[in-house]
Amino acid sequence: xxNLTIDGKEVTVSKTATIYEAACEAGVHIPVLCYAKKLLPYxxxxxxxxxxxxxxxxxxxxxxxxxxxxxxxxxTSDEIVKVRKTVLEFxxxxxxxxCPVCDKGGxxxxxxLSYEYEVVTNxxxxxxxxLPTDEVNPLIExxxxxxxxxxxxxxxxxxxxxxxxxxFINRGFETKIATAFDRGLNCEFCGQCxxxxxxGAILPRPFKFKARPWQLKEVDSVCGYCGNGCTITLGxxxxxxxxxxxxxxxxxxxxxxxxxxxxxxxxxxxxxxLTKPLIRKDGELVEASWDxxxxxxxxxxxxxxxxxxxxxxxxxTNEELFLLKNLAAAIGxxxxxxxxxxCYKGVTEGLxxxxxxxxxxxxxPQVENCDAVLSIRSDFYETHPVFGMVVNQAVRRNNAKLSVxxxxxxxxxxxxxxxxxxxxxxxxVNILNAMxxxxxxxxxxKTERLNGVEELKGALADYAxxxxxxxxxxxxxxxxxxxxxxxxxxxxxxxxxxxxxxTAASKELGIAAANLALLTGIAGRPGSGLYLCxxxxxxxxxxxxxILPGAxxxxxxxxxxxxxxxxxxxLYVVGEDMLSSYPDRDxxxxxxxxxxxxxxxxxxxxxxxxxxxxxxxxxxxxxKNGTVTNAERRLQQLRSAIPSPGxxxxxxxxxxxxxxxxxxxxxxxxxxxxxxxxxxxxxxRGIDLEMIGPQGYVWGGDILTPITRNLVPVAGxxxxxxxxxxxxxxxxxxxxxxxxxxxxxxxxxxxxxxxxGREDAKALNIQEGDLVKLRTDAGEIQAKAKVDRxxxxxxxxxxxxxGALKLNKLYRGQAAIPVQVG
Amino acid sequence: MTETAQQVQEEEIxxxxxxxxxxxxxxxxxxxxxxxxxxxxxxxxxxxxxxxxTAERLNVYASQIYGVLTxxxxxxxxxxxxxxxxxxMGTACHVKGAGRIGDxxxxxxxxxxxxxxxxxxxxxxxxxxxxACGMAPVIMVNDATYxxxxxxxxxxxxxxxxxxx
Ligand code: SF4
Ligand code: SF4
Ligand code: SF4
Ligand code: FES
Ligand code: FES
Numbered sequence: 001x002x003n004l005t006i007d008g009k010e011v012t013v014s015k016t017a018t019i020y021e022a023a024c025e026a027g028v029h030i031p032v033l034c035y036a037k038k039l040l041p042y043x044x045x046x047x048x049x050x051x052x053x054x055x056x057x058x059x060x061x062x063x064x065x066x067x068x069x070x071x072x073x074x075x076t077s078d079e080i081v082k083v084r085k086t087v088l089e090f091x092x093x094x095x096x097x098x099c100p101v102c103d104k105g106g107x108x109x110x111x112x113l114s115y116e117y118e119v120v121t122n123x124x125x126x127x128x129x130x131l132p133t134d135e136v137n138p139l140i141e142x143x144x145x146x147x148x149x150x151x152x153x154x155x156x157x158x159x160x161x162x163x164x165x166x167x168f169i170n171r172g173f174e175t176k177i178a179t180a181f182d183r184g185l186n187c188e189f190c191g192q193c194x195x196x197x198x199x200g201a202i203l204p205r206p207f208k209f210k211a212r213p214w215q216l217k218e219v220d221s222v223c224g225y226c227g228n229g230c231t232i233t234l235g236x237x238x239x240x241x242x243x244x245x246x247x248x249x250x251x252x253x254x255x256x257x258x259x260x261x262x263x264x265x266x267x268x269x270x271x272x273x274l275t276k277p278l279i280r281k282d283g284e285l286v287e288a289s290w291d292x293x294x295x296x297x298x299x300x301x302x303x304x305x306x307x308x309x310x311x312x313x314x315x316x317t318n319e320e321l322f323l324l325k326n327l328a329a330a331i332g333x334x335x336x337x338x339x340x341x342x343c344y345k346g347v348t349e350g351l352x353x354x355x356x357x358x359x360x361x362x363x364x365p366q367v368e369n370c371d372a373v374l375s376i377r378s379d380f381y382e383t384h385p386v387f388g389m390v391v392n393q394a395v396r397r398n399n400a401k402l403s404v405x406x407x408x409x410x411x412x413x414x415x416x417x418x419x420x421x422x423x424x425x426x427x428x429v430n431i432l433n434a435m436x437x438x439x440x441x442x443x444x445x446k447t448e449r450l451n452g453v454e455e456l457k458g459a460l461a462d463y464a465x466x467x468x469x470x471x472x473x474x475x476x477x478x479x480x481x482x483x484x485x486x487x488x489x490x491x492x493x494x495x496x497x498x499x500x501x502x503t504a505a506s507k508e509l510g511i512a513a514a515n516l517a518l519l520t521g522i523a524g525r526p527g528s529g530l531y532l533c534x535x536x537x538x539x540x541x542x543x544x545x546x547i548l549p550g551a552x553x554x555x556x557x558x559x560x561x562x563x564x565x566x567x568x569x570x571l572y573v574v575g576e577d578m579l580s581s582y583p584d585r586d587x588x589x590x591x592x593x594x595x596x597x598x599x600x601x602x603x604x605x606x607x608x609x610x611x612x613x614x615x616x617x618x619x620x621x622x623x624k625n626g627t628v629t630n631a632e633r634r635l636q637q638l639r640s641a642i643p644s645p646g647x648x649x650x651x652x653x654x655x656x657x658x659x660x661x662x663x664x665x666x667x668x669x670x671x672x673x674x675x676x677x678x679x680x681x682x683x684x685r686g687i688d689l690e691m692i693g694p695q696g697y698v699w700g701g702d703i704l705t706p707i708t709r710n711l712v713p714v715a716g717x718x719x720x721x722x723x724x725x726x727x728x729x730x731x732x733x734x735x736x737x738x739x740x741x742x743x744x745x746x747x748x749x750x751x752x753x754x755x756x757g758r759e760d761a762k763a764l765n766i767q768e769g770d771l772v773k774l775r776t777d778a779g780e781i782q783a784k785a786k787v788d789r790x791x792x793x794x795x796x797x798x799x800x801x802x803g804a805l806k807l808n809k810l811y812r813g814q815a816a817i818p819v820q821v822g
Numbered sequence: 823m824t825e826t827a828q829q830v831q832e833e834e835i836x837x838x839x840x841x842x843x844x845x846x847x848x849x850x851x852x853x854x855x856x857x858x859x860x861x862x863x864x865x866x867x868x869x870x871x872x873x874x875x876t877a878e879r880l881n882v883y884a885s886q887i888y889g890v891l892t893x894x895x896x897x898x899x900x901x902x903x904x905x906x907x908x909x910x911m912g913t914a915c916h917v918k919g920a921g922r923i924g925d926x927x928x929x930x931x932x933x934x935x936x937x938x939x940x941x942x943x944x945x946x947x948x949x950x951x952x953x954a955c956g957m958a959p960v961i962m963v964n965d966a967t968y969x970x971x972x973x974x975x976x977x978x979x980x981x982x983x984x985x986x987x
Contacts, residue, residue, distance in 0.1 A: 158883070163883075164883030164884075164885055164886065165883075165885055166885055167883070167885040167886050167888055167889030168889050168893075169888060169889050169892040169893070170892045170893065171892075171893050178885070178888070178889075179885055179888075180873070180877075180883070180884035180885040180887070180888040181870065181873075181884075181888055181899075182888070414881060416881065789878075
């Protein structure tokens with residue numbers, strides 16, 4: 001620690017702090033423009049100059065100067081004010097003063113500083129910038145006439161996002177921020193640059209002329225999309241969500257978001273929202289009152305009793321899931337499940353068998369300090385983009401060694417010094433096994449407290465790196481190095497994502513990853529962690545609360561089979577468009593057609609809802625109170641920001657209504673139910689809402705210690721022999737099927753596509769945008785082609801979000817689907 | 823990144839030379855400048871596709887390379903003429919009528935400052951003092967200097983190079 005004096009106040013701060021940071025701690029305000037907490041020190045704008053007694057004779061930039069013992073700092077003096085004013089005058093020479101029509105007006109640093117320093121005249125004169133506005137894309141507008149060249153956009157897109165859209169170009173007066181070849185912005189539209197820009201040079205287009213900042217009501221909540229669980233602040237006006245506000249004060253995401261969180265909110269305002277309950281009469285779905293609809297639902301489910309099934313999505317709040325579980329009990333059925341019923345088995349069975357846990361062992365921020373990271377299967381930049389940004393920081397700021405086991409290239413594989421173990425589809429387990437074998441062979445494994453070492457050794461006989469190299473197409477040396485790095489690292493992380501499009505070998509992958517985590521000591525070691533990240537905002541909550549088949553119960557797949565065989569009498573589906581997103585569309589279709597009574601609760605009239613006998617209109621995340629648990633076990637609070645459209649009700653209220661129908665009293669408010677669910681759930685016991693602060697609350701603490709340490713042998717697979725194989729997955733711009741109702745993501749990726757590598761496209765004579773067909777025995781799909789560089793030869797990719805593509809006609813949960821093109 | 827039609831078109835450029843340059847520097851740290859310089863030597867300018875290639879192979883952002891290319895005057899993003907005619911616009915030359923010399927070239931070849939003829943034979947460049955004020959006005963064609971130049975002499979010089987093709 002270092003002691004210093006700032007404006008007469010004594011402060012003690014860490015020795016790595018800058019003067020600016022010390023001043024913040026002391027509550028002394030120093031103006032900044034180019035400084036940002038989450039970016040590396042830069043020191044370009046000179047607005048933050050201060051005097052330091054020990055460094056007399058010049059003014060010192062406080063944002064880059066480290067504190068030293070005994071420093072005496074003065075932050076305001078006549079000279080300092082004069083210099084700051086000059087800095088502002090210079091900035092205002094070429095800056096067009098657009099304040100009356102600039103969306104940033106009211107929260108613009110330049111405007112505020114000019115006001116604070118009373119810059120009413122300008123001693124300098126010069127040409128005003130007259131650059132055309134970049135409004136090629138529908139989400140982000142760039143008006144470089146307002147730019148103050150602070151470089152924050154350039155830095156955030158590089159340091160955090162790892163995309164690198166911008167650079168300073170030209171020199172002198174001509175200097176400006178531009179994309180490569182000064183074209184319109186075309187990037188991943190995460191909006192980080194929008195949130196960093198201190199002026200109105202980079203703005204969210206959907207928010208243009210919607211509201212002045214001070215007219216907005218701000219509500220802190222949690223992104224409704226993925227298991228990353230980013231804190232977001234909704235900006236609402238007139239009962240509508242108009243924007244997502246930048247907020248780096250609460251939450252664990254430092255204000256970072258992805259396109260879905262930042263621009264994917266508009267579906268809540270959509271005209272297509274369901275607003276009234278519907279009941280099927282004479283084959284038609286017709287509007288009904290809530291009383292009628294609830295009574296019909298209760299009646300049908302009651303009659304079915306133990307032959308009813310309940311299937312949930314993983315975006316309900318914990319409170320809602322708890323009520324749902326109670327409802328299943330009230331119906332008298334054990335047939336309860338979520339999310340297609342397979343994809344989470346890596347956690348519920350894989351981790352359970354090995355570690356005795358059903359969750360990630362550590363928290364996201366710890367990854368920033370890792371020396372080695374192993375990412376398996378999905379590109380986190382696509383499935384959990386903001387966690388991807390954390391990994392990027394580990395790589396860039398901490399020189400972490402990143403190994404990526406992947407079937408296609410992606411942003412992870414492009415990070416500095418990333419080692420890509422590019423393998424033939426579906427062979428991840430083989431590679432993980434080979435890595436385990438390397439650890440054991442080379443005496444690197446920390447086997448002391450582990451069970452099953454000898455069995456595992458025996459089972460790995462066929463997984464010598466060289467053998468696995470031959471099967472998977474990955475270099476044997478790369479496998480060895482990746483294993484050694486993981487073993488050598490003081491802090492290391494293993495990452496695996498799961499979700500509806502990633503169901504194949506779920507359990508096996510979970511086990512193989514856990515084996516590695518045990519052999520390297522990563523599981524349970526402070527600073528290190530094994531992360532199994534769910535697809536949806538409350539995937540972890542669904543597991544914690546046990547939205548899973550009961551002792552005698554059926555899971556989703558069995559329920560579907562049972563329905564087809566006329567064994568299931570009723571099905572209640574909450575927040576899932578099974579037809580569009582579950583593997584094996586034909587099976588789902590048959591089951592839904594056969595089941596005598598189908599209740600669907602959703603916010604849109606999904607293809608699944610169209611088959612229902614009763615449709616219950618639900619609320620979006622922006623209309624709810626409750627808690628969700630993200631992929632690092634962090635509980636956070638959703639807060640209702642707007643009312644639901646029409647008569648739509650929260651899932652909570654609907655479930656209460658149904659429970660009442662079953663003669664049960666449900667507690668009146670989510671807060672009360674929270675108390676009940678904590679009492680009933682081991683992991684949550686002792687938590688109360690007060691404990692869920694701005695950073696949420698991580699159940700089990702930052703590090704979860706394994707309860708068992710069992711190595712479990714798990715077999716790999718053989719590569720599929722086919723000229724072309726189709727991978728199914730998640731696209732960065734979308735999440736589940738909900739985002740296809742949101743304007744932001746739709747503006748960038750409006751429809752399904754089939755992606756080809758360049759070589760294949762050339763060989764097949766396919767151009768970007770051509771209509772292409774893929775065929776298997778199960779059927780045929782057709783979509784526009786996209787040509788890119790990330791796919792290896794013979795491998796195609798299609799995103800699973802778009803129901804219209806009927807991709808799940810071909811996709812039945814395979815790791816890769818052999819297809820014929822054309 | 824989806825390839826735009828423009829990039830696809832650019833692909834007509836033979837990337838062998840650029841690849842060879844990058845091969846040499848692939849494992850060297852901070853190799854961007856020499857790579858760009860040698861690519862320019864090989865192609866006479868920096869074709870867009872070589873920027874994307876360099877970005878991909880050296881793992882730097884294309885935007886960053888573009889920043890470097892626009893910062894240093896030595897790099898050219900457009901094809902350049904076989905003959906670079908530099909018209910000195912320094913003070914001495916200006917006083918002695920450099921403006922007219924520039925106009926003459928424009929009339930004759932149809933190219934002004936930083937422009938290149940369609941046949942890629944000539945690029946005109948107006949430059950600051952080239953240190954031969956004693957012979958003002960001055961033009962240079964590649965490495966050859968022509969001093970005390972007149973409108974008529976300019977025309978002759980241009981014709982001479984046109985004849986050389
Ligand atoms: S939106 Fe994101 S990816 Fe695009 S330029 Fe801004 S920071 Fe970079
Ligand atoms: S556009 Fe905004 S963030 Fe980027 S340099 Fe200019 S003022 Fe800074
Ligand atoms: S979709 Fe996921 S990563 Fe993106 S903002 Fe929402 S929670 Fe964060
Ligand atoms: S804020 Fe310190 S130099 Fe810009
Ligand atoms: S001014 Fe032309 S050579 Fe000096």
